[in-house]
Amino acid sequence: MTASPAKEGSNLSLEQRAWGIRRNALLMGEVQGQGYIGQALGAADLLAVSYFHAMDYRPDEPEWEGRDRFYLSIGHYAIALYAAMIEAGILPETEIATYGMDDSRMPMSGMAAYTPGMEITGGSLGHGLGIAVGAALGLKRKNSASFVYNMLSDGELGEGSTWEAVMSAVQWKLDNLIAVVDFNNQQADGPSTAALATGPGTEAAKWEAFGWHAQEVDGNDIPALVAAFDAARNLPEAKPRVIICNTKMCKGIPFLEEREITHFVRVEPDEWQKALALHDTNRPD
Template sequence: MQTRSEKTGSNVSLPRRAWSIRRNALLMGEVQGQGYIGQALGVADALATAYFHAMTYRADDPEWEGRDRFYLSIGHYAIALYAALIEAGVLPEDEIPTYGMDDSRMPMSGMAAYTPGMEITGGSLGHGLGIAVGAALGLKRKNNPAFVYNLLSDGELGEGSTWEAVMSAVQWKLDNLIAIVDFNNQQADGPTRDALAVGAEAPKWAAFGWYAQEVDGNDLDALVAAFDNARNHAEAKPRVIICNTKMCKGVPFLEARESNHFIRVEADEWAKALAVLDEGKPL
């Protein structure tokens, strides 16, 4: 069985991994003609860093007890995680055409019972970090050295349950918990900054007792450094990486759309989006 460092193709560059994740997401989006494509393109760099730099797992044994756990709190980001799981070899590429179909292992909202590598059923929003706190505490009590990563959205920072989990993680000194916040400043009803997320994010988390970093979530070098810092931080406290990302990153004509929380793409635009992405294919 293979760990992260032993997987076939482990010499593939992180930019190429992120590009592949974006491409997988576009191919799945084309199946339905719509979806949360903006989030998938925006968070691809963070997912590439998590799965191909930071985490330990076995692609052929998604329930291996020694694995690092990746908890997707934001259930509607499932297309992004599927794209990463396909690139990681947990899910087969030939299932892309089944995305969102009846009996597919890749429903449009993530459900743990359906999908290998999907650790939890995400949404309603604001619950994922609490689940991750429980899992991290359980691993500690079993003396399991694995990490728990929890991807949550900036919109979830407006949920009270998120901050209850933030406080609990500090109480239990969960230094095996790494939260990743995708801060793209978009919610269904408008900009996150116009809701409850006012001011810089890292100081808020630090005030609660977390080791907090805020980075450009589309800068792979910055992400690698942040993930390394999070794993290696010496203090017995939980860690958070706030990733400022751009919706639809990598496809400029989609980036330019005024509203891209949920995207409907015309039939001819999928080929255009793939062509634009392919033009920038990294080594």
């Protein structure tokens, strides 16, 4: 396995970091011949902004007390978060080949006990924001300056436990909590907007009605993401913040973008190398 060209320099742009995250995810998907690659490709830009612009952490000390926490509520997005943590140097690139294997530190669904930098175990969806609320409250009581970032899915917006956590965050004035919603309009049983999520242009108003500071952005527009993350972190009001990121499944691989998109995007065995070759020719300058 060849090393990622994204590792060749230390002063990489956010676009180059997102490119590296996508490449890491494709390499892991090829190892198993499967994985939630559509979500990983779609979320790469918001993960790049999280890890290489917004968050404070030490790659070689993942349990550093002063770190910002990144809580992945969506356990099946683990491939995306591993790809970001490999790019960030929290996990070694050499472990890509172990993805999903027995005794790997990178199981197919995220588990905190296995993986350095994986703050919580994802599983039954709808619990991540509640855990993040508890962590943010605990940090405030310790007078910590750290932020808690919680990445959750649009499908989780249909879970009652999510909205209980939304109300609790307002009650406790958790201005150190930033929720990041990956809105790709897909969940296990079809489009999220065919279930309980109302879709682009309407979700922010719901969060605002509960008392949150809400922004909605194109989740594949890095300058827009940077502005939104900065605004969330620097907001002077004592209230929690949410960034709703409208992302495109399979972003960056046109032949995958163009096929019928479902919650689990099938990639044929001969298509992994095709996707990697196409991706490698489009490295940002």
